[in-house]
Amino acid sequence: MWAQTLNEVIDMTKKIGFLSFGFWQQNNSMVTSAQQAYEESVDLAVEAEKLGMDGAWYRVHHFADQIGTPYPLMAAVGAKTSKIEIGTGLVDMRYENPFMMAENVMSTDVLTQSRVELGVGRGSPEQVKDGWQYFGYDYSEEEIKEIARQRTLKFLELLKGEPFAEPNPQPMFPQAPGLRRLEPFSPTLHKRIWWGAGSQATAVWAAQQGMNLQSSTLVNYESNEPFHVQQAKQLQVYKAAWKQAGHDFEPRTLVTRSIMPIVNDQDAKLFAQGTQTNDEVGYLAYHQNPTIFGKMFVGEPDQLIKELAEDQAIQEADTVLITVPSTLGVAYNVHLLSSIMNDIAPALGWR
Structure with missing residues (x-):
C-alpha cells in the first residue's frame, strides 16, 4: 500500500538493465579468461532478456582484464537476442577517432536492428598513464579533456548523415553524383547517444548537445547532501537545459545502482559483510575536486524496497542499471537479477 501511495505522486516506471564490467582474473574468480x-557477457544478455529486462550494458576500459572495444560484443549480443537494448557505459572519447567510431557503431546498430544505446564520455582513470598516446594521440591530460568533447561533437555530426566527402572522379564502384557520407547509415542512432556526466555543468552541456544523460555511482561532490540528492539535482538541471534547448525528441536519463538482495545463505556469505553501505567521498586520479560514491544496497528485499524508494535520483531517472558481479558467473548473476526483477522492481512500481 505504501509503494502504491508513492506511485500516485511519482511515476516510478523504469527501464531496467544490467551493467557488466566483464572482468576476468586468474584468482578468486569463476571467469578466468577473455574468451570466457x-x-x-553474451550469455547473461540472453538470460536477462528472458527475465524481461530492458538492457544489457557493458563498461569499457583499455589496458585492463575486462571488456575493451565494445562493438564486436554488442553485435554478438544482437545476434543472440531480439529485444534487449545493448548499451555502453561508457566509451572513452580520449581514445577514439570519431570517423572510425561512427562507422563502427552505425554498422553495429544495423546488425542489432537499431538496439544500440551508446554511452560516451571523457572516461575515468585508466590502467596506464596517458593511454591514448599509444593510440596515436599525443596530448597531455589537460589538453585531452577538451579534445574529448570536440571528438564527441564531430561524432554526433557524423551520425546526422550529412554528406561531406568529395567523391573520387574515378571511383571503384558506380555511385550517384555529389558528396558522400559514412556508410552504413543508421538514421535514428543520433537519438540514442548518452553522455556520462559527472557534474551539473557537464549534464547541462550534454543536454545542449542533444545527448541522453548517463549518471553512474559517482558524481562530483558539489554539496554536503547525500549522493542520491546530488545526483537527482544533476538530472533536474539536465532536464531543464534540455527543455530550453528545444530538441525534437524526448531525452532519457539513467542512473546505476549496486543492489545485492540477500535471499539465501550464499548471498549472505558473499555480500552481507564488508560492503560499502554508506556514501563515500574521495578523489580520483587527475581530479582536483572531490567525488562522492554512492553506497551499495545490501539486504533482504523488504529492506531494499524501503531504501530504494527514498532514492531521489532513481525517482528522477527513467532507466536504472544494476551493476553485476561478473566474476561470479552467469548462474549467480541470473539469480541476483531474478530477485531484483521479481521481488523488488514490482514493489517499487518499476514494473
Whole structure:
C-alpha cells in the first residue's frame, strides 16, 4: 500500500538493465579468461532478456582484464537476442577517432536492428598513464579533456548523415553524383547517444548537445547532501537545459545502482559483510575536486524496497542499471537479477 501511495505522486516506471564490467582474473574468480568473459557477457544478455529486462550494458576500459572495444560484443549480443537494448557505459572519447567510431557503431546498430544505446564520455582513470598516446594521440591530460568533447561533437555530426566527402572522379564502384557520407547509415542512432556526466555543468552541456544523460555511482561532490540528492539535482538541471534547448525528441536519463538482495545463505556469505553501505567521498586520479560514491544496497528485499524508494535520483531517472558481479558467473548473476526483477522492481512500481 505504501509503494502504491508513492506511485500516485511519482511515476516510478523504469527501464531496467544490467551493467557488466566483464572482468576476468586468474584468482578468486569463476571467469578466468577473455574468451570466457566475452562469451558469458553474451550469455547473461540472453538470460536477462528472458527475465524481461530492458538492457544489457557493458563498461569499457583499455589496458585492463575486462571488456575493451565494445562493438564486436554488442553485435554478438544482437545476434543472440531480439529485444534487449545493448548499451555502453561508457566509451572513452580520449581514445577514439570519431570517423572510425561512427562507422563502427552505425554498422553495429544495423546488425542489432537499431538496439544500440551508446554511452560516451571523457572516461575515468585508466590502467596506464596517458593511454591514448599509444593510440596515436599525443596530448597531455589537460589538453585531452577538451579534445574529448570536440571528438564527441564531430561524432554526433557524423551520425546526422550529412554528406561531406568529395567523391573520387574515378571511383571503384558506380555511385550517384555529389558528396558522400559514412556508410552504413543508421538514421535514428543520433537519438540514442548518452553522455556520462559527472557534474551539473557537464549534464547541462550534454543536454545542449542533444545527448541522453548517463549518471553512474559517482558524481562530483558539489554539496554536503547525500549522493542520491546530488545526483537527482544533476538530472533536474539536465532536464531543464534540455527543455530550453528545444530538441525534437524526448531525452532519457539513467542512473546505476549496486543492489545485492540477500535471499539465501550464499548471498549472505558473499555480500552481507564488508560492503560499502554508506556514501563515500574521495578523489580520483587527475581530479582536483572531490567525488562522492554512492553506497551499495545490501539486504533482504523488504529492506531494499524501503531504501530504494527514498532514492531521489532513481525517482528522477527513467532507466536504472544494476551493476553485476561478473566474476561470479552467469548462474549467480541470473539469480541476483531474478530477485531484483521479481521481488523488488514490482514493489517499487518499476514494473
